[in-house]
Amino acid sequence: MAGKMAFRVRNCWRSAVSVLLSVSLAAAPAAAQRPPAQLAPEVRRALDEALQKSYNDLFEEAPRLEFSRTQIEAMREILENRQTSCASEFRRRAEAHARDLRREQDSLRAATTRIDDAERKQRHCRIQNLRALESQARVLAEHAIPVAYENRKAKLELIEKWPEELKRIREDIAAGRHLQRKWGDVKDIGFRELVPDQEKDIKIGQETVREMKMAGLMPPEVDNPEVKRYVTQLAQRIGKHSDLRVPLNVTVLNSKEINAFALPGGFLFIQRGLLEAAENEAQLAGVIAHEIAHVTGRHGHRLMKRATVSSIIYQAAQVAALILTGGAATIGTYYALQYGFYGLGLVLSLDMLGVSREMELEADQLGVQYAWNAGFDPNGFIHFFDKMATREGYVNGLSWFRTHPPFYARMVQSKREILFLPPKDGLTVNSTEFDAMKRELKKVTEQAEQEEKDRPSLLAPVQGCPAPEKIEFKPGDPIEKLCPEPAESSSGRR
Amino acid sequence: MSGTRRIFLRQALTALPLLSAARAQSLGQRSVYFTVEDGDRLITGLGESQFRVFEDGQPVPFRLLEPEKPVLLTVLAEYSQASGLYLNDIVTAARALMDAAPEGNWYSLATFSQELQIVKDFTRMKGEILASFDEIGQPFWGEVNTYDAVFEILEKLEFLPGRKVIVLIGSGLNTLSRQTMADVQRKAEAAALNIFVMGAGTLLRGLYDSYLDAASRMNLLQAEAFLNMLAKKTGGQAFFPRFEVAYRDIARTIFTMLDSQYRLQYESRVKPDNRFHRLRVEARDPRDSQKQYTVRVREGWRWY
Helix, strand or coil: CHHHHHHHHHHHHHHHHHHHHHHHHHHHHHHHCCCCCCCCHHHHHHHHHHHCCCHHHHHHHHHHCCCCHHHHHHHHHHHHHHHHHHHHHHHHHHHHHHHHHHHHHHHHHHHCCCCCHHHHHHHHHHHHHHHHHHHHHHHHHHHHHHHHHHHHHHHHHHHHHHHHHHHHHHHHHHHCHHHHCCCCCHHHCCCCCCCCCHHHHHHHHHHHHHHHHHCCCCCCECCCHHHHHHHHHHHHHHHHCCCCCCCCEEEEECCCCCCEEEECCCEEEEEHHHHHHCCCHHHHHHHHHHHHHHHHCCHHHHHHHHHHHCCCCCCHHHHHHHHHCCCHHHHHHHHHHHHCCCCHHHHHHHHCHHHHHHHHHHHHHHHHHHHHHCCECCHHHHHHHHHHHHCCCCCCCCHHHHCCCCHHHHHHHHHHHHHHCCCCCCCECCCHHHHHHHHHHHHHHHHHHHHHHCCCCCCCCCCCCCCCCCCCCCCCCCHHHCCCCCCCCCCCCC | CCHHHHHHHHHHHHHHHHHHHHHHHHHHEEEEEEEEEECCEEECCCCHHHEEEEECCEECCEEEECCCCCCEEEEEEECCHHHHHHHHHHHHHHHHHHHHCCCCCEEEEEEECCCEEEEEEEECCCHHHHHHHHHCCCCCCCCCEHHHHHHHHHHHHHCCCCCEEEEEEECCCECCCCCCHHHHHHHHHHCCCEEEEEECCHHHHHHHHHHCCHHHHHHHHHHHHHHHHHHHHHCCCEECCCCCCHHHHHHHHHHHHHHHCEEEEEECCCCCCCCEEEEEEEEEECCEEEEEEEEECCCEEECC
16 A cells, blocks of 8 residues: 555656646746847837936936837847846856966966076966956956946836836825825924834943944044045934934944945945045935934844844844845854854845845935935935946945845835925035045045055055956946947837 | 187177176065064064074074065965865854954955865955855855965066065865975965964864874875975964964964064075075074074075
């Protein structure tokens, strides 16, 4: 009986496997043979042009653009195909450089006892050049190209969905429904209670700061009183017009990362890179307001509770730091090592990330409100966001966005909130103080750059070699510079 | 011989010593870091008059200088599938080292399995070293090409100015390196730096020693000998802890030794002949001239 049962189970298993195999085999050629999506050249050109624009421009123009759903779908498919082929091309180049490199190294090893110093130097230079080329090709294939195309796809989504969204927003405003939204009571900022007991986070924040300093993860502070004073005053002004109930403790860190982060209890860290990247006071105020919103929303505290639910025996404040800080990955992984939790990254990404997204969106909404309430143009936040996102190929130093929800969702949510806010005159976009801070910051940056130049490096080039070849692609360059658009036939137009 | 040829030959002959003199001049000044020990005790505060320096047995004039700051410390860690059984040792050692590391120095991290990987270039934020260590994920390759890795890191550090230290965390085992042990030894003999070793897998070795065959035991002995050689040739020290907790003490010891190092500088008289030249430093107790301290200093130099 048991034997028969086993036989039946085996047979069932075999049938299931064979069905799965036949389905997948049948599907594979179909997918491979699917004709590439095609668009009439003028439509493709128009879409390509639109996708080069900034998010802000698209918010204005999208309602006037007339593309059908089929055309948008076709364009999405074209972007997918371009991304795949562009990344494959650079992966192939990286492999080719790696092969050449291996060959060169083998040849050097074979000849190492016979060649003179000059010949050795030449070979070292060739190896160095191949290493640089391989590494550049890999970075482009794995980072710059996906970032650039994800950006285009997000803009396509905006073209597709924003007109409808805008209609809904206008209807909501006309019907007064926008006042019923969560945290819609913007006229009561400072007198409403988002989450009680903000004060209880101060101790946790202090401990986290101390731990971070001890761990050697905190960049040095900016040693310029003018810059520190300006940033502190700006943050205090926003703090005063927010729901903050704890004193704000502002630190300006001397790091080129475009980043800011807040720890529970009102500990705000602004990095030099952010000050450099902000073009005006409204942009900087927008980012600072977003970080203050993390404190007022007690997001750190809520993450700690989540951590307990997830049964992670882990320092709660550090979990908060991990999620809510831009440079969090490094801090988190350090603690993972410190406490011996090697699987922590996975636990966090599965258990915490959903919570983190909600919190980011909430911080966006509250941040926009705080900047507006403090008298700054709330569009500054999305202008800054836009500037960063539109810098296609800009793959370094964007940690502020690393742990955050997709661009499209954040841009639309922030724009919606701005449209819901009551109109206000005389909102500040820039100030002479901001410009004065920028001048002071220039000195700090110059000094930091000099120190960076003098920094020892294991990756430093061999002395006396010609500069390694560079694949020409700078932040802000269109991705077509790397992968020119292939000539597509005009048959099957949509 | 024609007149032109004679002139050319004379010019060439005149130029040769000039060239080698220029090279000797650039290579001639040697900076050596060393510690003075009396048993387990590190002796600091000795003056120039308490030292004597000998090169190839001949006394050489020297100067004691302030140690250069900051130190450029590279952590070179074995990280391979083959190290799986003692990977915990490696991680513990790295963590202990970075916990004990003082602020102000430059730290970098390189790992190796099939090949050397610069995981973190020099940074002043020591926390980034451990953070980067975790980010590399599970080891992919099964090779442990220790000889290639040491050779390559020595080459990379060769061009950097200042006071350089390597802390090698690994077993010393080697699988398919292109460099031989002799190649690495020659490279270490020429390198102006100290190598300290935090041995990994010693505890495991102790536990399974009785089950090992002769060949395996020989491999392990050779691995240990290799690590000892690196430390000895460069004036560092190799540690092979038998307990995991010992890594913390070792890390502290390494930094105390670095803190207690003397720096001497002398003009070498030997020529760059690609041969090894012995160096000896003697240190005497200022209160008892008969008493000689132990000096932990590199064994000598090889000049390329």
